Amino acid sequence: MFFGVSCSKAGEGPAEWLLVELQGEMVSRQNTGLAGNLMGDLHYTKEGVPVLIVGHHILYGKQVKLEKPFAVLMKHSGLPQNEDDAMETNQENPTFYTVSALIKKKLIFKTRPKPIITNVPKKV
């Protein structure tokens, strides 16, 4: 599962994002979908190892440079929304894309996550 992480200074040119790759899935607890929810915290150790804390899991990963960088494209559809059938033969403004970000690095979290246990019950 990939995620784009906004990184570094916005300003000149397209922003550079980071790709976060997880071996596993993000699951929403309430089946409500992921949108709008806080996923977790991303930290770096002093050695520069990325640490991701999701729920009660802690994941250690590493940063990898992508062989081919990605571009994040934004689509601007030229079609009117309600009828998108015909092959845009008569449309004046065709679909166009804008590059909103570039991705050159990614964080891979492929190790088994460790649980964070804060409260050990005395008796079960």
Added chain:
Amino acid sequence: MDEYDEMYGIEDDFEQQFADELEVMAEMEREHPTSAKVSEFRKKSISQTFEEAIVSGDVPLRKSVNNHCPESISPPVVEEEESLTPKPKKRRQDVAKKLQFENGDDITPPSSPEVYDRPARDWPGFSLSLSPDRPEATKITANVLDISGLATLQESPKRDSAARRHVQKRPPAIGDYITVTDSMGNRVYLNKKEDEEKVPDPRAFRNSLNGLGLLAVPIEVLKEQIAERRHRQVMEESQRLTELMNSGIDSELLAEEQADSGVDGDSGEDEGSSSRLWVDQFSPQHYTDLLSDDFTNRCLLKWLKLWDTVVFGRERKPRSAPADVRPNFTNAQNQNQSQRFKTKSQMTEEILEAELDQYKRPKFKVALLSGPPGLGKTTLAHIIAKHAGYNVVEINASDDRSAELFQKRIDTATQMKSVLGANEKPNCLIIDEIDGAPAAAINILLATLNRKDSKEGEESGANALKKKKKKQSVLLRPIICICNDLYVPALRPLRQQAFLLAFPQTVPSRLAQRLAEITRRQGMKADTGTLMALCEKTDNDIRSCINTLQFLHSRGQKHLDQRSVNSVSVGLKDQNKGLFSVWQEIFQLPRLKRKRIGGDPFGGFNEAGPKDGAQRLQHILHLVSSNGEHEKLTQGLYDNFLSMKLKDPGMLGVCTGLDWLCFSDLLNECVLHGQNYSLMRYFPFLPAAFHHLYAANSVPRINYPHSHYEAFTKTQHTKNALVAMLNDIPPAIQNRISMSGLCLDIISLLLELISPKLRPVNPQLYSTREKQQLYDLIDTMINYNLTYRQDRTPEGQYTYVLEPNVEDVVHFPGLPPRRQLTYQVKQLIARETELERMRRMEKAKQKQNPQKTEAVNKDQEKKTEVKKQTSRNHQQRLENIVKQTVVESRPELDFFGRAIVPKEKPVVTTTSEDGKGGGVVHIGKAVGNSDVWFRFNEGVSNAVRRNVYIRELL
């Protein structure tokens, strides 16, 4: 003259009354100058007056004439009349003769040769000759014979018109005519002459038509025979009548009768002597008499001798012993036999010299003789069994159909022995016609062969005799099976366990020699050539030859000639030949020995003689009708006839052949559609026609017919493509097109439609018009369920082909291929078609979706409710645990020992709706009750999988 002819036609009936007038008329006619100046009318008037006279003279008779006129007359009579036309002089003499008879008292029929030639015409005269003596009897006979007389009467007008065939200045009063006007304006009238009149000598007619001679005996001969028979009948009739009339018997007649009875008695004696079939009478009694191939005979005998050890208890003789025995039987043929030994025969010999098995039986317990009928297989088996000292028990396998009966008989034959008879010989079982036996019976036979005793191990040392007593179940007697067709499916298991002996053809010279001996003994005369012809005709079938001889003998033919042999249809046996041999015989002229071969099958046929042709025709007809596989045969003919050597430059033969094929096809259709199987008898004429059209002397090279199968598979292929195309065409279009319409009318045009001229550039660069064109093209292709599929040719190139490939359906082989789109354009079209199809699918789905999503939501709600109920116990337990932990947990202390007030109380009961994550929720409270958690996929990397819809990208 003409009048005379007319009169002659009516003569028979009124002659009695108008005999004198007739004479006078004849005289008058003679006196008439027969110049052209004499008009028809004058003649007519005379004839009319004459007819009137008849009418006035004898009204009732005339009536009867009218009554009978419409009745058609038998053809032979017509023929006879026709042949008479050229020579009317003779007729007059006949009349004179008859008149003489009237005067005289001669009762016996006239013995002039003319009587034999045309008896039909002479009957009336014959009856007339009786008249003076007995008027009453005459009346009867006259009545009886009236019809024949009238027949000639009916004939008369025709002949009349035939005689007046010259050009006339005035329209003829009677009959049709044609007016002819010349350039000068002169008009003449031509009498129309009926076609039948033209019919000349029937023999010539037949030849001119290049008749195939469908009858074995030409029609003239048949006619002659019929005429002769009729004549004989009349003779008998007359004799009877004369007997009735005259109490006193003529000495002449008496003598004749006696002679007749003498002949009868003679034939009776013959029958008495020949009540026995010659085949039985002259069947060979000893080994040396056998006509069949010596090698076969010897092999069978040797095989049978192998049983001696177990059956008679004799030790097997050393190898030299058989060599001693052999010369006794076949010393004469030994030398030429030795040359003919081949590997196969050597193998057979080896089998014969192989070791005996544990019961001292030969390796093969059964000998299986195979060969066409009538070669003497049964005879051979009987004689050899007798020769080797066995008592022959014969079972006809085609009689005993039931398996139990078969079993019983086998057991009886192989295990028992006659004790009462003086000749206590062991049995040898001969199973005849085993190919007619059911498979069950053959299985029983096999079981008998392979039967083994359970106690065999204990008594392995015991000798054969002892075994025979104790173990009855083991087969200890030889069995000889005889079949015609070795390759009947039922015989397959037996074939592997049997000593196979194929019967070769009898040598014709030996057979002819034997036949000559038989004919000599029976007092028939026949030369060797005739007998050879007979052998050839029957395919060296001994039985058939002898039966034919006997048949001919019993018919009273003491002298046998080639012609009678050929005309007899007996001696032909009903035996199947392979398709290839049938084809070969159709396409190859038979090799004729000491006969001139009609070189050219077309022109030379006539010269070769119709008799030869008819014979060949009969042969082919018989061959084909006995083969029975008409369809396959026809296909073979169809596939091969063009490769024959055709000698006519005009291809007329081919046309005729194709006509015949059409005819045969129609016939077949008629038979199969209407179940009109009586028409099936005409099937064999197609091969016969082909034989006459294409047969050549050289050996034809015949290929097995494939064209039908190829055409069939191609049709299937085409149909499949069409069906595949039709099935996915939207119903709105589909209901207008049928398969045939699609194939014949639409596709060829459609293919033109879907290959427009498109620029091989990026479609983005197309003008609006081009885009519209592309869109229309794709719309058409989708509507007709066509697309392009990438295909890899054997050479490794990639091409786009139409899918389903209906291009093949309308493409005729040999024509130049139609203009194809370029690879790029095809690729473009394929892609666009695919996209358009997806788009349409999406649209259709979206139309359905709203209802669907609602339904899904409802389902999910229901599920959660169910889960709540089911997870209640589990949840309660967890809650208890959590409560306990909460209760017993110490208050948290910070570094300084102060109690830390928890920021958030754990929400225990409210939010745990999901039963699955129940435990996790409560435990992980410290990290934060986040809505998102992580599920690790162990060992799986399906990280990058997401559905992306085309509509999202476009």
